[in-house]
Amino acid sequence: MTLGKRALILIFPVVLAGYLLAALSVHVAQSRSIRALEHAKLSQRVEHAAAVFQNEVRRSKSFLNALLNGNALRQYVSETDKKYRANALGVRLQESVKSLSDDPAGFVSFAILDAKLEAEYYFENSWDPFAEIDRAQLDLARQLISGSRLGDWTYIGDASDRPRIVYSQFVDPITFGRPAPSNKANALLMQVAVQPDRFLRLRAALEREYGADVILQPWPLAATDDLSASVPLGPSFHATLTASDAHFDALMLRQKVLLALGAVAMSLFSIWLLIVLIRRFITGPIATLDANVMAVMAGAREEIAEVHEAGEIGRLTRNIGELHRQSVQSLQLVQRSSWTDALTGISNRAHFNMLAAGAVQEAIASGEKCSLLFIDIDNFKFVNDKHGHDVGDELLKALAARIAHDVEAITRKQGHQPAILARLSGDEFAVLMRSKAGDGTVQELCAAILALFSGGFELSGKRYPVTASIGVAVCPEDASTVAELISNADAAMYQAKSAGKNRSARFSRALNDKRTRQRQIQEELRSLDPDEQFRLVYMPIVNARGEVTGCEALLRWHSPVLGHVTPDEFVPIAESSGLFTKIDWWVIDKAMSDCHHLKALFGPDTVLAINISSAELHSRSISDYFSDCLARHGLDPRSIDIELTETFAVKVSDQLRRNIEELRRKGFRLSIDDFGAGYTSVEQIIDYPADTIKLDRVLVSNLTASQSLPVLRAVVALCHAKDMAVVGEGVDTPEKLAMLTAAGCDRFQGYLISKPHSLEDLAIWALGRTMRPFESSNEDVIARPAIARQV
Known part of the structure; x- marks a missing residue:
């Protein structure tokens, strides 16, 4: 929320409350004045209505006087011929009445009554030609005849359909003047009725405006606090109007609304003025300072602009500017520290990712190419472990400096932009450089880097047995982002490493297909049901006499999606992705369930060899699971040989040692599989807590090809000295069998003896051996002394 909004939220309620309080005070002070003013206004309007009424009374009296002074009325009264009077004189009298009326459409009536209340003449200005005098006027005439008055006016209103003022007067028919009271019985009563239209309109307007009826009554209004007025219309005849409370409340509401609107309007104007x-003078300079700070933060400016403001805001701007300069200096130091590898002094992974992202975007936008060299140092861990971390650190520093020198020299010679060199992790380096297709810069740089390791890497007069594997990926051909570029170059680096190390490899479609298949294998491993896709085959192990002493359980996988997947493909993926537990536990349970069939084929002393992942040895539950399966299938623990790859002993953790000791305590056999495939030292061989050593097929092939029988004898003798039996793997030729036999191997395994079989095929193979004993092996065993002497 901005300062302006905060100021508005804080100021608006205060200003509005102040103006509303002032409006309330004005309302209280003016309410009585308004009431008095309204009372005077009401009295004036009622008095005006009374004056109009009285004028109508006078008009009716003047109307009658005019008729009395005219000849038409005299002739009508004095005429004795009733027929002539009714036809001729009546019409003339009617014309006289009409001529005296101010409004031709206004109502006026004239009646002549005798003492018996018989109408000798009646005329009214209306649309009814047969109109007669109504009962109200007859009742009035009756009262006058019975009374002592000779003339008077009366208002016939609320009880009649037609409100009117009736002026009545007794007239002597002879003298045409007022009769003597004693001669009242012989006089004629003449009535003129006039409808007071103006008065009625004023009365209706008052009633609509004030929401109350104008009451006509014989007495005036008693004094009250209500908004009311009473005026006399005549003797014992008053008009009274008492306004309803809603009228005054509406006036007050109008005043309240006007005052409230005025208060709000004044508040808005005051607030607008205050905000301006x-x-x-306050938020504007602060907003300017904020914009300067944001511009600096966004990189649009380098420093905060100075402002010529006095007071606190000016000092704040100068202080923030100084703080920014100090922060920039500190940030530069931190960035140099955070973006630089502490050991080698070149860029680290974070700085490389940032610089590489910009370089990749520029290359894609400009249509050029950029190449990433992913460099991994082969055998660096061996050097680090053997010669110490100090030597390893010096080696990395020297390597970074030499690579940087070669990269700079080659890019400058080719006229390219400076390359980006970074150390991504312990022994991994990356070089990102802009290049043109076909200019040979990448090949030249790869060759220069690999030349640094020709004959080993030289440091301080010594050469260390390290090489480099380089993976190359090109943008945008191989990838369009930094993450993809690194991933593909890393895959190409592993391709170079698997091809023999100390070489470079370019990322290819085949390599991408391989990575895709690895991902598919991993996905299938996550979702598969082992009982549906896995199966076990068994490879016999024989002794020097050709007798089957055991079988090794080997896992086979046929996927409906991927087809046949070899263990060399899926085992490393399962181990690296943490999926091997499901596989190992299925193999353990399935192999133990088949163990009784193997013993039925080859004898009760047959040993079942089960391979498990080295990672499983770190699990606390592996020992319990072996015991549970053993009990479930009713087996002797000495019938189970747990085979471990020899790489498990490179780093023996406390938990791993406890698991091995627990398995041995329970009676299980332990074998070291693939011996000779890694970097196992003699000291580690001595410390191996195993019953059997299985010589790797590669080691057997190498020693056999080089005729190194003494070396093989020494290895076998060392194992025998530790009370460990020796099994030779990969026995696929008679020469290998003869050499292993001459070296003292105890048991043999390989395609010369038998390939892996399913349980059913293994039974057929065993039946064939029963019918035709192990002839070739017996011949080799018999010929062992001669072969040994020849070797």
């Missing part, structure tokens, strides 16, 4: 002033 605050923005001009």
Whole structure:
């Protein structure tokens, strides 16, 4: 929320409350004045209505006087011929009445009544030609005849359909003047009725405006606090109007609304003025300072612009500027520290990712190419472990400096932009450089880097047995992002490493297909049901006499999606992705369930060899699971030989040692598989807590090809000295069998003896051996002294 909004939220309620309080005070002070003013207004309007009424009374009286003074009325009264009077004189009298009326459409009536209340003449200005005098006027005439008055006016209103003022007067028919009271019985009563239209309109307007009826009554209004007025219309005849409370409340509501609107309008104007002033002198300079700071943070400016403001804001701007300069200096130091590898002094992974992202975007935008060299140092861990971390650190520093020198020299010679060199992790380096297709820069740089390891890497007069494997990926052909570029170059580096190390490899479609298959294998391993896709085959192990002493359980996988997948493919993926537990436990249970069939084929002393992942040895539950399966299938623990790869002993953890000791305590056999495939030292051989050593097929092939029988005898003798039996793997030729036999191997395994079989095929193979004993092996065993002497 901005300062302007905060100021508005804080100021608006205060200003509005102040103006509303002032409006309330004005309302209280003006309410009585408004009431008095309204009372005077009401009295004036009622008095005006009374004056109009009285004028109508006078008009009716004047109307009658005019008729009395005219000849038409005299002739009508004095005429004795009733027929002539009714036809001729009546019409003339009617014309006289109409001529005296101000409004031709206004209502006026004239009646002549005798003492018996018989109408000798009646005319009214209306649309009814047969109109007669109504009962109200007859009742009025009756009262006058029975009374003592000779003339008077009366208002016939609320009880009649037609409100009117009736002026009545007794007239002597002879003298045409007022009769003597004693001669009242012989006089004629003449009535003129006039409808007071103006008065009625004023009365209706008052009633609509004030929401109350105008009451006509014989007495005036008693004094009250209500908004009311009472005026006399005549003797004992008053008009009274008492306004309803809603009328005054509406006036007050109008006043309240006007005052409230005025208060709000004044508040808005005051707030607008305050906001303008605050923005001009307070928030404006602060907003300018904020914009300068944001511009600096966004990189649009390098320093905060100085402002010529006095007071706190000016000092704040100068202080923030100084703080920014100090922060920039500190940030530069931190960035140099965070973006630089502490050991080699070149860029680290974070700095490389940032620089490489910009370089990749520029290359894609410009249509050029950039190449990434992913460099991994082969055998660096061996050097680090053997010669110490100090030597390893010096080696990395020297290597970084030499690579940087070669990269700079080659890119400068080719006229390219400076390359980006970084150390990504312990022994991994990366070089990202802009290049043109076919200019040979990448090949030249790879050759220069590999030349640094020709004959080993030289450091301080000594050469260390390390090489380099380089993977190359090109943008945008191989990848369009830094992450993809690194991933593909890393895959190419492993391709170079698997091809023999100290070489470079370019990322290819085949390599991408291989990585895709690895991902598919991993996905299938996560979702498969082992009972549906896995099966076990068994490879016999024989002694020097050709007798089957055991079988090794080997896992086979046929996927409906991927087809046949070899263990060399899926085992490393399962181990690296943490999926081997499911596989190992299925193999253990399935192999133990088949163990009784193997013993039925080859004898009760047959030993079942089960391979498990080295990673499983770090699990606390492996020993319990072996015991549970053993009990479930009713087996002797000495019938189970747990085979471990020899790489498990490179780093023996406490948990791993406890698991091995627990398995041996329970009676299980332990074998070291693939011996000779890694970097196992003699000291580690001596410390191996195993019953059997299985010589790797590669070691057997190498020693056999080089005729190194003394070396093989020494290895076998060392194992025998530790009370460990020796099994030779990969026996696929009679020469290998003869050499292993001459060296003192105890048991043999290989395609010369038998390939892996399913349980059913193994039974057929065993039946064939029963019918035709192990002839070739017996011949080799018999010929062992001669072969040994020849070797």
